[in-house]
Amino acid sequence: MIAWLFPAESARRLLPDGRGRATPWIIAIMTFVTIVIAAAGLALANAASLVGSAAERQISVQLTEARGGDPAGLGALRRIPGVAEARVVPEAEVRSTLERWLGPDSEGLGLPLPVLVEVKVAPGADTERVAEALRSAVPGARVSTYAQELAPLARSLAALQWLALGLIVLMATATSAAVVLAARGALDTHRGTIEVMHGIGATDRQVVLLFQRRIALDALLGGATGAAAAALALLMVLGPAAGLIGGLAGGAALSLSDLLLLAAIPLLLTVLATVVARVAVQRALRATL
């Protein structure tokens, strides 16, 4: 299947490996950028997934009236089907959160603080239905799901993921265009050889395989270089922040399957470059007799 990559030495001499060609470097840059963008996209996807699953089963309830140690309706909340746990957020914690928004003097403002209850929804229960039941059970309470609260963030993360995907498609397109140009350049450089080969009975397939091999080797070399550079860059960027990211999101920035997918990118680009080169050379040869 890949025997064409390893032809006899005499066949290799037909299309010598010229030095100083730009194609491997172009493909190295394309590979580097593609891997970095893909890594960012995958990390975003992981973060979005972790945030989404964390928020999926949480509801926030603000009770405006507190009665004694037991806020009004708290007992009722715990009895609602689907509620696994209801925890009153300590006042100090609420004040601390408020301070982040209003500054250290917020306590002196005398603002009325609501009683904040964090409700965890039982597995299998519908979060929206539980929220609706909470609203009915405690009139006047302000009930909101975490999913609602985090919806703008989720939308931003999703948009960034689509942007990353779009950039990867653009990089693949640009790589294809660069390969087409490289193939045409190689065809022009070796037009004399091709004419002689055709003249003495070479088939299109024989000519195509020579150029396909050349581009495939360039893409492999460029892909490996770009992948190595990208791995180094990701280690330098993500390495020190890995603990922080893990702590924030509750997991690793990139999973093993993500790393395998990133490792496959140079190979996928090599296959793409090989196929594009083959089609470009075939088309160019079809224009001749």
Add this chain to the structure above:
Amino acid sequence: MSPCERIPWALGRGGTLTTLVEFDSVGLRYGTGGEVLRDLDFRLAKGGFYFLTGPSGAGKTSLLKLLYLAQRPTRGRLRVFGEELSEADRDVLPSFRRRIGVVFQDFRLVRHLSAFDNVALPLRIAGHSDAEVEGPVREMLAWVGLADRASARPATLSGGEQQRVAIARAVIGRPELLVADEPTGNVDAAMATRLMSLFEGLNQLGTTVVVATHDLSLIAGVPGSQLLRLEGGRLVDPTGALRHPPRPIEARA
């Protein structure tokens, strides 16, 4: 064993020459220009030896291009090896081209390949292994006097040496049809005679030879050869070659 017994395609049954190439009202034009070849109606017999002459610009090279299938006629019919190839799918042409040896006027050697690799090219394209190619190529290079230049690149060879490499490449596969455009233009008289004797030897073995040349002395040196003359894109027939087919090989041997 006679050459003809060894080469079954040299002659038709009973020594009758059969047609190898057939032009039927063939015309050729490049792009939207006028016709460079007009109303060509002739046949080349299997085993014939033909010289193609004519003034510069008469269309000799264009006619040779039709013969070695580098051009299609823009009108008329062209049959080569018994197959109608005027409108044949381009995918079938390589198999026919492998049966044709070509000596280009400008040699067209592959500049980054050695003399050895240039001569070996037709055999390798035909699928022969390096081991199979080694002996015949060394032998052929020795025959054209270039045994000690096997590893030389074309740029380091003289014009005459390049021409000999081009000829060696054209004949190495023992083609059924050999087409040569001014094959002795860059060699001295002694080498020209030697090369023509090589062509004659191939012809004796059944190869049909077409040589385009301005050198009329070559024609006299090949007894039994036929003359085709082009003038203004039309074929004229001063020696009656087209009316009278070349003699069978036995008669010339």
